[in-house]
Amino acid sequence: MNDRAISTDSKDIWFPVTLRLDKGTRALVVGGGSIAANKAALLMATDTHITVIAPTLCNELHRTLEADRFTHVAAMATQEILESHIPGMRLVYAATDDRTVNRLVAAIAQAHNVPVCAVDDPEPSSFITPAIVRRGPVMVSISTSGAAPVLARRLRERIEALLPAGLGRLARFMQASREKLAQSHPSPDTRRRVWENFLDGQGAEQALAGNEQAASATLERLAAAGSGGGEVWLVGAGPGDPDLLTLKALRLMQNADSVLYDHLLPPDVLDRVRRDAERIFVGKQRSQHALPQPAINDELVRRAKAGERVLRLKGGDPFIFGRGGEEIEALMEAGVPFRVVPGISAANGCAASAGIPLTHRDCAQSCLFLTGHARADGTLDLPWHTIAQRGQTVVIYMGLGGIACLCERLVDHGLPPTWPAAIIEKGTQPDQRVITADLASLPRLAVEQNFRSPALIIVGEVVKHRVVSTGTKES
Missing domain, CATH: 1.10.8 (Helicase, Ruva Protein; domain 3)
Structure with a gap:
Protein backbone atom coordinates (compact mmCIF):
# COMPACT_ATOMS: atom_id res chain seq x y z
CA MET A 1 0.00 0.00 0.00
CA ASN A 2 1.52 3.30 -1.06
CA ASP A 3 0.25 5.39 1.85
CA ARG A 4 -3.38 4.96 0.82
CA ALA A 5 -6.27 4.54 3.17
CA ILE A 6 -9.79 3.27 3.11
CA SER A 7 -10.36 3.65 6.83
CA THR A 8 -10.19 7.15 8.35
CA ASP A 9 -10.18 5.95 11.95
CA SER A 10 -8.29 8.62 13.86
CA LYS A 11 -7.24 6.01 16.45
CA ASP A 12 -4.92 4.29 13.94
CA ILE A 13 -1.35 5.02 15.01
CA TRP A 14 1.57 4.30 12.69
CA PHE A 15 5.12 4.37 14.03
CA PRO A 16 7.90 5.15 11.49
CA VAL A 17 10.84 2.73 11.35
CA THR A 18 13.50 1.84 8.79
CA LEU A 19 13.66 -1.90 8.21
CA ARG A 20 16.96 -3.59 7.37
CA LEU A 21 16.73 -5.69 4.19
CA ASP A 22 20.27 -6.85 3.49
CA LYS A 23 21.60 -9.82 1.54
CA GLY A 24 20.12 -13.10 2.70
CA THR A 25 16.77 -11.71 3.82
CA ARG A 26 13.63 -12.72 1.97
CA ALA A 27 10.48 -10.81 1.06
CA LEU A 28 7.25 -12.08 -0.47
CA VAL A 29 5.01 -10.34 -3.01
CA VAL A 30 1.65 -11.99 -3.67
CA GLY A 31 0.31 -10.90 -7.05
CA GLY A 32 1.52 -10.68 -10.63
CA GLY A 33 0.05 -7.41 -11.94
CA SER A 34 1.03 -3.75 -11.91
CA ILE A 35 0.27 -3.34 -8.19
CA ALA A 36 2.73 -6.12 -7.38
CA ALA A 37 5.25 -4.66 -9.82
CA ASN A 38 5.23 -1.34 -7.92
CA LYS A 39 6.03 -3.09 -4.64
CA ALA A 40 8.66 -5.32 -6.22
CA ALA A 41 10.38 -2.23 -7.63
CA LEU A 42 10.70 -0.79 -4.12
CA LEU A 43 12.20 -4.04 -2.85
CA MET A 44 14.69 -4.20 -5.73
CA ALA A 45 16.40 -1.12 -4.27
CA THR A 46 17.49 -3.37 -1.37
CA ASP A 47 19.55 -6.58 -1.32
CA THR A 48 16.69 -8.85 -0.32
CA HIS A 49 15.61 -11.92 -2.31
CA ILE A 50 12.06 -11.56 -3.61
CA THR A 51 9.56 -14.38 -3.98
CA VAL A 52 6.50 -13.71 -6.15
CA ILE A 53 3.41 -15.89 -5.90
CA ALA A 54 1.16 -15.50 -8.96
CA PRO A 55 -0.01 -17.77 -11.81
CA THR A 56 1.54 -15.35 -14.34
CA LEU A 57 3.66 -12.20 -14.29
CA CYS A 58 2.94 -8.98 -16.15
CA ASN A 59 5.57 -7.52 -18.48
CA GLU A 60 6.43 -4.81 -15.94
CA LEU A 61 7.28 -7.43 -13.31
CA HIS A 62 9.48 -9.26 -15.80
CA ARG A 63 11.37 -6.04 -16.46
CA THR A 64 11.62 -5.10 -12.78
CA LEU A 65 12.90 -8.33 -11.30
CA GLU A 66 16.49 -9.48 -11.71
CA ALA A 67 16.75 -13.19 -12.46
CA ASP A 68 19.25 -13.96 -9.68
CA ARG A 69 17.24 -12.13 -7.01
CA PHE A 70 13.73 -13.48 -7.30
CA THR A 71 11.80 -16.71 -7.31
CA HIS A 72 8.53 -17.09 -9.17
CA VAL A 73 5.99 -19.49 -7.67
CA ALA A 74 3.56 -20.00 -10.55
CA ALA A 75 0.48 -20.83 -8.50
CA MET A 76 -2.70 -19.39 -7.06
CA ALA A 77 -2.41 -17.88 -3.56
CA THR A 78 -4.14 -20.71 -1.72
CA GLN A 79 -3.96 -21.29 2.01
CA GLU A 80 -1.60 -24.21 1.51
CA ILE A 81 0.76 -22.28 -0.78
CA LEU A 82 0.83 -19.26 1.53
CA GLU A 83 1.41 -21.36 4.66
CA SER A 84 4.41 -22.96 2.97
CA HIS A 85 6.06 -19.69 1.92
CA ILE A 86 5.22 -16.94 4.46
CA PRO A 87 7.10 -18.30 7.53
CA GLY A 88 10.65 -16.94 7.55
CA MET A 89 9.89 -13.93 5.36
CA ARG A 90 11.10 -10.52 6.54
CA LEU A 91 7.98 -8.87 5.12
CA VAL A 92 5.01 -9.59 2.86
CA TYR A 93 3.10 -7.51 0.33
CA ALA A 94 -0.45 -8.68 -0.44
CA ALA A 95 -0.68 -7.00 -3.85
CA THR A 96 -3.40 -8.72 -5.85
CA ASP A 97 -6.52 -6.96 -7.15
CA ASP A 98 -8.68 -9.29 -5.02
CA ARG A 99 -9.39 -7.90 -1.54
CA THR A 100 -10.39 -11.33 -0.21
CA VAL A 101 -7.08 -12.88 -1.28
CA ASN A 102 -5.13 -9.96 0.18
CA ARG A 103 -6.87 -10.37 3.52
CA LEU A 104 -6.12 -14.09 3.53
CA VAL A 105 -2.44 -13.28 2.95
CA ALA A 106 -2.53 -10.71 5.75
CA ALA A 107 -4.21 -13.08 8.20
CA ILE A 108 -1.63 -15.83 7.62
CA ALA A 109 1.26 -13.38 7.84
CA GLN A 110 -0.08 -11.90 11.08
CA ALA A 111 -0.46 -15.43 12.50
CA HIS A 112 3.24 -16.04 11.83
CA ASN A 113 4.28 -12.58 13.16
CA VAL A 114 5.51 -11.49 9.73
CA PRO A 115 4.99 -7.79 8.86
CA VAL A 116 2.41 -7.50 6.09
CA CYS A 117 0.97 -4.74 3.92
CA ALA A 118 -2.35 -5.39 2.21
CA VAL A 119 -2.39 -2.82 -0.57
CA ASP A 120 -5.11 -0.15 -0.20
CA ASP A 121 -6.47 -1.93 2.88
CA PRO A 122 -4.91 -0.66 6.13
CA GLU A 123 -7.15 -2.55 8.54
CA PRO A 124 -5.42 -5.96 8.21
CA SER A 125 -1.99 -4.40 7.52
CA SER A 126 0.79 -4.15 10.08
CA PHE A 127 2.79 -1.64 8.01
CA ILE A 128 2.31 0.81 5.17
CA THR A 129 4.86 2.00 2.61
CA PRO A 130 5.68 5.72 2.68
CA ALA A 131 6.58 7.91 -0.26
CA ILE A 132 10.37 7.66 -0.55
CA VAL A 133 13.13 9.99 -1.72
CA ARG A 134 16.57 8.34 -2.17
CA ARG A 135 20.02 9.84 -2.47
CA GLY A 136 22.40 6.91 -2.10
CA PRO A 137 22.36 5.84 1.56
CA VAL A 138 20.20 8.86 2.41
CA MET A 139 16.51 8.04 2.39
CA VAL A 140 13.64 10.34 3.28
CA SER A 141 10.26 8.73 3.93
CA ILE A 142 7.00 10.68 3.91
CA SER A 143 3.81 9.22 5.32
CA THR A 144 0.43 10.69 6.18
CA SER A 145 -0.55 7.49 8.04
CA GLY A 146 -2.74 6.63 5.09
CA ALA A 147 -4.81 9.80 5.42
CA ALA A 148 -3.75 11.72 2.30
CA PRO A 149 -1.64 9.83 -0.27
CA VAL A 150 -1.71 12.70 -2.79
CA LEU A 151 -0.29 15.02 -0.12
CA ALA A 152 2.50 12.52 0.56
CA ARG A 153 3.39 12.45 -3.13
CA ARG A 154 3.38 16.25 -3.35
CA LEU A 155 5.68 16.47 -0.34
CA ARG A 156 7.97 13.95 -1.98
CA GLU A 157 8.11 16.14 -5.10
CA ARG A 158 9.10 19.15 -3.02
CA ILE A 159 11.77 17.25 -1.13
CA GLU A 160 13.13 15.79 -4.37
CA ALA A 161 13.69 19.35 -5.59
CA LEU A 162 15.35 20.44 -2.34
CA LEU A 163 17.85 17.61 -1.86
CA PRO A 164 21.04 17.94 -3.96
CA ALA A 165 22.05 15.07 -6.21
CA GLY A 166 25.40 14.75 -4.41
CA GLY A 226 37.50 20.67 18.63
CA SER A 227 34.04 21.66 19.69
CA GLY A 228 34.87 25.20 20.83
CA GLY A 229 33.29 26.88 23.84
CA GLY A 230 29.71 27.42 24.83
CA GLU A 231 27.43 30.05 23.38
CA VAL A 232 23.93 31.45 23.90
CA TRP A 233 21.47 31.99 21.05
CA LEU A 234 18.54 34.34 21.68
CA VAL A 235 16.06 33.28 19.03
CA GLY A 236 12.67 34.73 18.18
CA ALA A 237 10.19 31.94 17.42
CA GLY A 238 7.54 34.22 15.95
CA PRO A 239 3.89 34.50 17.02
CA GLY A 240 3.07 30.76 17.07
CA ASP A 241 2.76 29.39 13.56
CA PRO A 242 5.85 27.19 13.02
CA ASP A 243 5.85 28.10 9.31
CA LEU A 244 6.78 31.64 10.36
CA LEU A 245 10.10 30.54 11.90
CA THR A 246 13.12 31.96 10.09
CA LEU A 247 15.55 29.59 8.37
CA LYS A 248 18.30 30.70 10.75
CA ALA A 249 16.09 30.01 13.76
CA LEU A 250 15.36 26.51 12.50
CA ARG A 251 19.06 25.77 12.00
CA LEU A 252 19.98 26.88 15.52
CA MET A 253 17.02 25.01 17.00
CA GLN A 254 18.45 21.84 15.45
CA ASN A 255 21.99 22.49 16.74
CA ALA A 256 21.30 23.45 20.37
CA ASP A 257 22.36 21.30 23.33
CA SER A 258 19.70 22.77 25.60
CA VAL A 259 16.72 25.08 25.21
CA LEU A 260 15.13 27.46 27.72
CA TYR A 261 11.60 28.27 26.60
CA ASP A 262 8.48 30.00 27.89
CA HIS A 263 4.72 29.38 27.88
CA LEU A 264 4.06 31.36 24.69
CA LEU A 265 5.57 28.62 22.51
CA PRO A 266 3.07 26.08 21.17
CA PRO A 267 4.07 22.39 20.88
CA ASP A 268 4.34 22.62 17.08
CA VAL A 269 7.21 25.10 17.44
CA LEU A 270 8.98 23.10 20.16
CA ASP A 271 8.77 20.03 17.93
CA ARG A 272 11.32 21.73 15.65
CA VAL A 273 13.96 21.69 18.39
CA ARG A 274 16.52 18.90 18.20
CA ARG A 275 14.94 15.85 19.76
CA ASP A 276 17.73 15.05 22.23
CA ALA A 277 18.27 18.64 23.39
CA GLU A 278 17.57 19.20 27.09
CA ARG A 279 14.43 21.30 27.55
CA ILE A 280 13.99 23.66 30.48
CA PHE A 281 10.65 25.45 30.95
CA VAL A 282 11.19 28.95 32.32
CA GLY A 283 7.79 30.34 31.35
CA LYS A 284 6.42 33.52 32.78
CA GLN A 285 2.68 34.06 32.99
CA ARG A 286 0.68 36.65 34.86
CA SER A 287 1.65 36.26 38.54
CA GLN A 288 3.19 32.84 37.80
CA HIS A 289 6.94 32.77 37.17
CA ALA A 290 8.44 29.32 36.66
CA LEU A 291 11.88 30.92 37.00
CA PRO A 292 12.57 34.58 37.88
CA GLN A 293 14.48 36.59 35.29
CA PRO A 294 17.75 36.81 37.30
CA ALA A 295 17.68 33.02 37.68
CA ILE A 296 17.16 32.65 33.92
CA ASN A 297 20.17 34.89 33.30
CA ASP A 298 22.27 32.81 35.70
CA GLU A 299 21.20 29.57 34.03
CA LEU A 300 22.15 30.86 30.58
CA VAL A 301 25.59 31.85 31.85
CA ARG A 302 26.11 28.60 33.76
CA ARG A 303 25.26 26.36 30.83
CA ALA A 304 27.31 28.34 28.31
CA LYS A 305 30.38 28.29 30.58
CA ALA A 306 29.95 24.53 30.85
CA GLY A 307 30.40 24.35 27.07
CA GLU A 308 26.77 24.07 26.00
CA ARG A 309 25.17 25.78 23.02
CA VAL A 310 22.14 27.23 24.76
CA LEU A 311 19.01 28.20 22.87
CA ARG A 312 16.90 30.88 24.55
CA LEU A 313 13.71 30.47 22.56
CA LYS A 314 11.17 33.28 22.85
CA GLY A 315 7.76 33.87 21.37
CA GLY A 316 7.67 36.75 18.88
CA ASP A 317 10.90 38.75 18.80
CA PRO A 318 13.49 38.72 21.63
CA PHE A 319 13.77 42.52 21.64
CA ILE A 320 10.05 43.37 21.74
CA PHE A 321 8.87 42.80 25.33
CA GLY A 322 10.96 39.62 25.35
CA ARG A 323 13.53 40.84 27.91
CA GLY A 324 16.27 39.96 25.47
CA GLY A 325 18.11 43.16 26.34
CA GLU A 326 18.37 42.15 29.99
CA GLU A 327 19.69 38.72 29.10
CA ILE A 328 22.30 40.15 26.73
CA GLU A 329 23.55 42.50 29.45
CA ALA A 330 24.02 39.53 31.78
CA LEU A 331 25.83 37.54 29.08
CA MET A 332 28.14 40.45 28.23
CA GLU A 333 28.97 40.98 31.89
CA ALA A 334 29.86 37.29 32.22
CA GLY A 335 31.89 37.27 29.00
CA VAL A 336 29.65 34.70 27.31
CA PRO A 337 29.42 34.87 23.49
CA PHE A 338 25.91 35.16 22.09
CA ARG A 339 23.91 35.58 18.92
CA VAL A 340 20.50 37.20 18.43
CA VAL A 341 18.10 35.95 15.77
CA PRO A 342 15.07 38.20 15.30
CA GLY A 343 11.62 36.73 14.84
CA ILE A 344 8.35 37.96 13.40
CA SER A 345 6.88 40.01 16.23
CA ALA A 346 3.55 39.08 17.76
CA ALA A 347 2.16 42.45 16.65
CA ASN A 348 3.11 41.95 13.00
CA GLY A 349 2.21 38.27 12.82
CA CYS A 350 -1.07 38.36 14.73
CA ALA A 351 -2.34 41.53 13.05
CA ALA A 352 -1.58 40.10 9.61
CA SER A 353 -3.20 36.77 10.49
CA ALA A 354 -6.32 38.60 11.71
CA GLY A 355 -6.41 40.78 8.59
CA ILE A 356 -5.83 44.04 10.44
CA PRO A 357 -3.27 46.49 8.94
CA LEU A 358 -1.14 48.16 11.60
CA THR A 359 -0.85 51.33 9.54
CA HIS A 360 -3.13 52.85 6.91
CA ARG A 361 -2.63 56.13 5.11
CA ASP A 362 -6.26 57.13 5.70
CA CYS A 363 -6.28 56.73 9.48
CA ALA A 364 -2.99 55.59 11.04
CA GLN A 365 0.39 57.12 10.25
CA SER A 366 2.11 55.64 13.32
CA CYS A 367 2.00 52.50 15.44
CA LEU A 368 2.69 52.31 19.17
CA PHE A 369 3.64 49.09 21.02
CA LEU A 370 2.84 48.94 24.75
CA THR A 371 2.90 46.40 27.53
CA GLY A 372 -0.32 46.31 29.51
CA HIS A 373 0.89 44.74 32.75
CA ALA A 374 -1.26 46.10 35.56
CA ARG A 375 -0.07 46.90 39.06
CA ALA A 376 -1.00 44.65 41.96
CA ASP A 377 -4.06 46.83 42.62
CA GLY A 378 -5.20 46.43 38.99
CA THR A 379 -4.34 49.96 37.86
CA LEU A 380 -2.30 50.79 34.77
CA ASP A 381 0.51 53.35 34.81
CA LEU A 382 0.85 54.35 31.16
CA PRO A 383 1.44 57.63 29.26
CA TRP A 384 -2.23 58.08 28.46
CA HIS A 385 -1.81 61.50 26.80
CA THR A 386 0.47 59.78 24.21
CA ILE A 387 -1.71 56.69 23.78
CA ALA A 388 -5.17 58.26 23.47
CA GLN A 389 -4.48 59.88 20.12
CA ARG A 390 -6.23 59.73 16.78
CA GLY A 391 -4.21 58.92 13.67
CA GLN A 392 -2.28 56.05 15.23
CA THR A 393 -2.59 52.36 16.04
CA VAL A 394 -1.92 51.11 19.55
CA VAL A 395 -0.90 47.47 20.09
CA ILE A 396 -1.00 46.31 23.69
CA TYR A 397 0.90 43.20 24.74
CA MET A 398 -0.12 41.37 27.92
CA GLY A 399 -3.10 43.65 28.44
CA LEU A 400 -5.96 41.18 28.76
CA GLY A 401 -5.93 41.14 32.57
CA GLY A 402 -6.39 44.90 32.76
CA ILE A 403 -8.57 45.38 29.68
CA ALA A 404 -11.45 47.04 31.55
CA CYS A 405 -9.16 49.67 33.08
CA LEU A 406 -7.33 50.08 29.77
CA CYS A 407 -10.45 50.88 27.77
CA GLU A 408 -11.84 53.12 30.50
CA ARG A 409 -8.68 55.22 30.71
CA LEU A 410 -8.46 55.61 26.93
CA VAL A 411 -12.00 57.02 26.93
CA ASP A 412 -11.20 59.24 29.93
CA HIS A 413 -8.27 60.73 28.00
CA GLY A 414 -10.18 61.68 24.88
CA LEU A 415 -10.99 58.69 22.67
CA PRO A 416 -14.73 58.14 22.07
CA PRO A 417 -16.41 55.00 23.50
CA THR A 418 -17.13 53.97 19.89
CA TRP A 419 -13.39 53.95 19.01
CA PRO A 420 -12.57 50.66 17.21
CA ALA A 421 -10.66 47.97 19.10
CA ALA A 422 -9.92 44.27 18.73
CA ILE A 423 -8.51 41.28 20.61
CA ILE A 424 -6.55 38.51 18.89
CA GLU A 425 -6.17 35.30 20.88
CA LYS A 426 -3.52 32.75 19.83
CA GLY A 427 -2.77 34.69 16.69
CA THR A 428 -1.49 32.75 13.62
CA GLN A 429 -2.39 29.42 15.25
CA PRO A 430 -5.17 27.09 14.05
CA ASP A 431 -7.38 27.99 17.03
CA GLN A 432 -6.97 31.75 16.61
CA ARG A 433 -9.95 33.85 17.71
CA VAL A 434 -10.66 37.52 16.98
CA ILE A 435 -13.10 40.04 18.50
CA THR A 436 -13.68 43.35 16.74
CA ALA A 437 -15.72 45.87 18.72
CA ASP A 438 -15.19 49.27 20.36
CA LEU A 439 -13.73 50.52 23.63
CA ALA A 440 -17.12 50.48 25.33
CA SER A 441 -18.01 46.86 24.58
CA LEU A 442 -14.61 45.10 24.24
CA PRO A 443 -14.09 44.27 27.98
CA ARG A 444 -17.56 42.73 28.25
CA LEU A 445 -17.13 40.66 25.10
CA ALA A 446 -13.72 39.42 26.26
CA VAL A 447 -15.32 38.06 29.45
CA GLU A 448 -18.40 36.64 27.71
CA GLN A 449 -16.31 34.83 25.11
CA ASN A 450 -13.74 33.69 27.70
CA PHE A 451 -10.67 35.06 25.92
CA ARG A 452 -7.35 33.93 27.41
CA SER A 453 -3.66 34.69 26.98
CA PRO A 454 -1.69 34.82 24.81
CA ALA A 455 -3.66 37.69 23.34
CA LEU A 456 -3.01 41.07 21.75
CA ILE A 457 -5.22 44.14 21.91
CA ILE A 458 -5.29 46.51 18.93
CA VAL A 459 -6.85 49.95 19.28
CA GLY A 460 -7.40 52.27 16.35
CA GLU A 461 -9.38 52.92 13.21
CA VAL A 462 -7.34 50.30 11.35
CA VAL A 463 -9.66 47.73 12.96
CA LYS A 464 -12.42 48.99 10.67
CA HIS A 465 -10.24 48.03 7.71
CA ARG A 466 -10.00 44.41 8.76
CA VAL A 467 -10.10 42.02 5.83
CA VAL A 468 -11.58 38.65 6.77
CA SER A 469 -10.66 35.39 5.05
CA THR A 470 -13.39 35.69 2.41
CA GLY A 471 -11.70 38.85 1.10
CA THR A 472 -14.50 41.17 2.27
CA LYS A 473 -14.11 43.89 4.87
CA GLU A 474 -15.74 43.55 8.24
CA SER A 475 -17.48 46.64 9.56
Missing part, protein backbone atom coordinates in the same frame (compact mmCIF):
# COMPACT_ATOMS: atom_id res chain seq x y z
CA LEU A 167 23.83 14.07 -1.03
CA GLY A 168 24.73 10.39 -1.32
CA ARG A 169 28.41 11.32 -1.80
CA LEU A 170 28.27 13.48 1.33
CA ALA A 171 26.75 10.66 3.37
CA ARG A 172 29.33 8.13 2.16
CA PHE A 173 32.18 10.55 2.95
CA MET A 174 30.89 11.04 6.48
CA GLN A 175 30.49 7.28 6.92
CA ALA A 176 34.07 6.65 5.78
CA SER A 177 35.39 9.34 8.15
CA ARG A 178 33.49 8.34 11.28
CA GLU A 179 35.98 5.84 12.67
CA LYS A 180 38.98 8.15 12.33
CA LEU A 181 37.13 11.02 14.01
CA ALA A 182 35.96 8.71 16.80
CA GLN A 183 39.57 7.73 17.53
CA SER A 184 40.71 11.35 17.85
CA HIS A 185 37.56 12.54 19.67
CA PRO A 186 36.08 9.88 21.99
CA SER A 187 33.39 12.28 23.29
CA PRO A 188 30.11 11.91 21.34
CA ASP A 189 29.21 15.55 22.07
CA THR A 190 32.49 16.79 20.62
CA ARG A 191 32.13 14.63 17.53
CA ARG A 192 28.59 15.89 16.98
CA ARG A 193 29.74 19.49 17.08
CA VAL A 194 32.60 18.83 14.67
CA TRP A 195 30.16 17.23 12.23
CA GLU A 196 27.70 20.10 12.63
CA ASN A 197 30.44 22.63 11.91
CA PHE A 198 31.45 20.54 8.89
CA LEU A 199 27.89 20.46 7.54
CA ASP A 200 27.37 24.18 8.16
CA GLY A 201 30.56 25.18 6.34
CA GLN A 202 32.49 24.52 3.17
CA GLY A 203 33.23 20.89 4.03
CA ALA A 204 29.73 19.79 3.09
CA GLU A 205 29.93 21.63 -0.25
CA GLN A 206 33.26 19.97 -1.01
CA ALA A 207 31.92 16.51 -0.26
CA LEU A 208 28.73 17.15 -2.25
CA ALA A 209 30.88 18.05 -5.25
CA GLY A 210 32.92 14.87 -4.86
CA ASN A 211 36.12 16.67 -3.80
CA GLU A 212 37.01 14.24 -1.02
CA GLN A 213 40.57 15.49 -0.64
CA ALA A 214 39.43 19.03 0.15
CA ALA A 215 36.59 17.75 2.38
CA SER A 216 39.07 15.62 4.35
CA ALA A 217 41.35 18.62 4.88
CA THR A 218 38.41 20.70 6.13
CA LEU A 219 37.31 17.94 8.50
CA GLU A 220 40.85 17.58 9.90
CA ARG A 221 41.02 21.31 10.53
CA LEU A 222 37.67 21.31 12.34
CA ALA A 223 38.64 18.22 14.35
CA ALA A 224 41.86 19.91 15.46
CA ALA A 225 39.86 22.92 16.65
